[in-house]
Amino acid sequence: MPTSRQIACVLLLSVSLIPTSMLFGFSSGVFPGQNNVPKDVTSALPGCGNPSCHSSFPNSRPEAGPVVLAINTTTSFQVGSTITVNLSVTGGLKSPRAGFAVTSDKGTFIAGANTQVSGSNATHKDSLSRAWSVGFTHNQPGLVRWTAAVNTVNGNGRADPNDNWGFYGPSSYYPGSFFYLFVNDSQVFAFGSPCQGSDGYSPVAGIAKNAAIGQSHTLEVHAIPPGVVTLGILGLSNKTWGPIPLPLPLAGLGAQGCDLRVSYDIVQAGIAAGTGKGNGSVSFTWTLPNLTILRGLDLYEQAIVFDKGANSGGLTTSAGLRARIQ
Numbered sequence: 001m002p003t004s005r006q007i008a009c010v011l012l013l014s015v016s017l018i019p020t021s022m023l024f025g026f027s028s029g030v031f032p033g034q035n036n037v038p039k040d041v042t043s044a045l046p047g048c049g050n051p052s053c054h055s056s057f058p059n060s061r062p063e064a065g066p067v068v069l070a071i072n073t074t075t076s077f078q079v080g081s082t083i084t085v086n087l088s089v090t091g092g093l094k095s096p097r098a099g100f101a102v103t104s105d106k107g108t109f110i111a112g113a114n115t116q117v118s119g120s121n122a123t124h125k126d127s128l129s130r131a132w133s134v135g136f137t138h139n140q141p142g143l144v145r146w147t148a149a150v151n152t153v154n155g156n157g158r159a160d161p162n163d164n165w166g167f168y169g170p171s172s173y174y175p176g177s178f179f180y181l182f183v184n185d186s187q188v189f190a191f192g193s194p195c196q197g198s199d200g201y202s203p204v205a206g207i208a209k210n211a212a213i214g215q216s217h218t219l220e221v222h223a224i225p226p227g228v229v230t231l232g233i234l235g236l237s238n239k240t241w242g243p244i245p246l247p248l249p250l251a252g253l254g255a256q257g258c259d260l261r262v263s264y265d266i267v268q269a270g271i272a273a274g275t276g277k278g279n280g281s282v283s284f285t286w287t288l289p290n291l292t293i294l295r296g297l298d299l300y301e302q303a304i305v306f307d308k309g310a311n312s313g314g315l316t317t318s319a320g321l322r323a324r325i326q
Contacts, residue, residue: 029099029116029123042103042167043147044175058166058173059092066173067092067166069100069150075204075223076182076190076319079141082110088131092152092164099124100132102148102168107183110135127153138183141208143222146179170199170277178279180223182206187324191238192247195258197316198225198309201278205303205318212326214290221303221318222281226274231304232284235263238300238320247320254313261320262300272305288325299323 032041046056059066073085089098101123102109109117112133116125122134130152138144150172151165169177184190187210194202204223211217219232238246238261247259272280288294301321308314 029101029125032101032103032121042101042149042175058175059164061093061164064093064152064164065091066171067150067152067164068172069148069166069168071102071146071148071168071179073136073181074190075180075194075202076184076206076321078189079183079186080137080139082135082137084112085134085136086131087133087148087150089150089152090130092150092166093154095152095154096130097127097155098130098150098152099127100148100150102134102146104136105145106140106142107136107138107144110137127155136181141183141185141206143206143208143220144181144183146181147176148179149175170201177277178223180204180278182208182220182222184208184321185210187211187326189322190319191322192259192261192320194318195255195316196310197305197307199277201225203303203305203316203318205301205321207301207321207323210326211288211299211323213288213292213294216285216287217299217323218283218285219301219303219321220281220283221272221305223278224272224280224282224305224316225277225307225309226272226280228272228280228308229306230270230272230282231306232268232270232282233262233264233302233304234266234268234284234286235300235302236265236298237263238322250313250315250317253315255311255315255317258311258313258315258317260302260304260317262302294325297325299325 032039068090074083104120109122111117114129114132115134148168153163166172167175188207201223241263247261250258268284270282272282274280303318305316310316
């Protein structure tokens with residue numbers, strides 16, 4: 001018969017062979033596709049509902065309240081630049097402990113406070129916080145889409161079904177809601193900020209190709225309600241519109257926090273295509289004259305979105321964009 005000391009040694013050895021991430025319920029974070037965590041953990045069910053991870057369904061403890069993940073960053077930026085992304089969670093368990101996972105369809109994350117990264121994925125480094133930061137960069141102009149999931153935990157060191165998790169989006173019960181960003185071409189510069197629309201989305205405006213004489217020039221607008229009327233504005237100033245100084249606050253129209261940032265010189269109207277909350281998009285194209293005198297001229301562009309759920313004025317605005325003609 002083995003002695004009690006021998007049995008104790010065997011038990012200790014067995015515990016030491018258990019992967020640390022399993023032993024502590026991924027308290028040090030785990031990337032999608034690793035340690036039995038689904039590759040689509042941020043974008044599809046079952047998401048975190050893996051037996052090795054946490055509870056089977058998002059917000060499985062309704063008495064704790066749904067978890068809400070906030071992502072705060074510049075959503076329109078120049079190609080090759082690095083932006084700072086701040087993430088935080090509210091709701092869920094009344095605990096200071098939490099974790100997150102975010103996946104981008106392109107680009108690269110850079111580790112920041114309490115975070116670790118692997119290419120287009122980022123996650124927490126420990127579960128001792130409910131707020132995190134990462135950097136992000138991408139070297140190709142165009143639209144970028146993130147999906148994310150967040151988990152509030154009780155800190156018992158296990159993959160506990162009592163932990164409360166959810167997805168990023170207007171409802172954390174449902175997967176696949178995108179957080180949109182736009183990487184602008186090298187001679188396009190964003191200024192000012194958008195204002196928030198319905199379901200927490202703010203219009204994201206971007207220009208994927210530098211303005212050039214004799215070529216078409218396109219302004220894209222994303223993260224707006226499908227089916228709404230949107231105006232694309234092309235102006236020659238971001239300082240004045242006739243006698244009116246810019247930016248012009250639109251609070252008097254019921255759009256608190258929204259501003260007209262460019263002169264209202266040339267305007268196109270369009271209807272946003274797409275399905276699902278915040279998944280609408282529309283584009284506006286102008287053809288620039290083939291005149292060399294135009295090289296070096298700055299164009300100023302912005303979108304106004306008629307979003308009736310945004311505020312009493314029923315409209316939102318994007319950030320402004322300055323595009324230098326090549």
